[in-house]
Amino acid sequence: MPLRSLDELRDVVEEHLVGLPLTEELGGLEPVLRYALESGGKRVRPVLCLAVTEAAGGEVERALPAAAAIELVHTFSLVHDDLPALDDDDLRRGRPSTHVVHGVGAALLAGDALLVEAFRYALSYERPETARELAAATLGMIGGQFRDVTGDDADLEALDRLKTGRLFAASVGLGLWAAEVPKDEQTAWRAFGEELGLLFQVVDDILDSDGFAERFGAGGARELADRAADRARTRLASVPADTSVLGELVDSLAVRNA
């Protein structure tokens, strides 16, 4: 069977997230979680997770709980980061932020619940590796966010490796666990994930004219992005698998304009 394309994988993710069962006891908080989840995002991380699983010879269906867990953690981080106490963003992808629509208290609790739902899904696997990797990555991400809000950005690459890179790397890692790739065969895959996370963040900064673009200029940042994309492709080439779809993901992230 041929590998699914990026668009097909994105459709699989969207369909899965729309019908994702949430804990009944959340009661009236559930619509707040759904509002945050149905944000029209690009779903880059869960698509990456599924594409890794499929490239590594695993079943996409088996990776769905892991992909959902990754997107739930990402969504939690957006809901909390947008709160007045942190970035104070009223808009998220052209739509009012969760706290603008549902109130700050509800958004705070919904973020908490999204985070725990992520672990509930990661814990649907019999083995604990998936949830362990998610916990470590999320703690790194929170540490990165704290650096960011306190202006501790002298080492921008170290900050981004935490804030963005850890969850990208975990998207790859969780895809590998779902495909049951043994730990000692994961190294090249994981190095690919690291580069992809850096690529994503540098392009983000170019689009927002901050971070790397502010520090090195648009041209300097573009060069950094291209070098990260090249290294990601080199890493992929060293993986003994059909990585054509992942290669397309590198290409699309390198040239994205939104």
Next chain:
Amino acid sequence: MPLRSLDELRDVVEEHLVGLPLTEELGGLEPVLRYALESGGKRVRPVLCLAVTEAAGGEVERALPAAAAIELVHTFSLVHDDLPALDDDDLRRGRPSTHVVHGVGAALLAGDALLVEAFRYALSYERPETARELAAATLGMIGGQFRDVTGDDADLEALDRLKTGRLFAASVGLGLWAAEVPKDEQTAWRAFGEELGLLFQVVDDILDSDGFAERFGAGGARELADRAADRARTRLASVPADTSVLGELVDSLAVRNA
């Protein structure tokens, strides 16, 4: 070896929490987590967890990660509940709340990190039951907190079974998993945990003159508390184990005045 007393177990918990390793990548956020954790609380939930493990014939040391996970979740909930967007409490046990000392943004992120650290510790066990039970209980607790802040308290007992009861029940449940008590022998223990949670909440309401005390008067609430304590003792009596220390815990929670 005789069972450890409640005071001895509390000392074990305190010592364990003071030295509890936290994730290095949290960086400057770590002192915020430590401030919240070293709050001078009574440590009722982790003591309950350890006492259940020991009564069920398990090793207290084996239950320490579970007990820490429970207290981390409890502490996360206090830090977030105290924030201006929810209860807006400037004081917690006579000390300035975490956000008063460290700022709202740092307290928000520290609460998130405490929650994930809880899962990291719950995931230190090879089997996933501990972390799964913690996730379900935490989601129920968050659902209860949402009911509380939105004034959805027509059914006060249902609200408290979520907001307080789920974490008490999980304290018992995690203690049982640490002692490797098979699932089909856990029923009476778990029923005990439910009653203990209700007892704790009703006494809390009597001390704060709200909730059950507001609705049924101090005398009515006292009667509810005494009945919950009696049922907890009856449940304990049906457990084939030395539950003397747990019986002392029931007694102390029934008459506590702080």
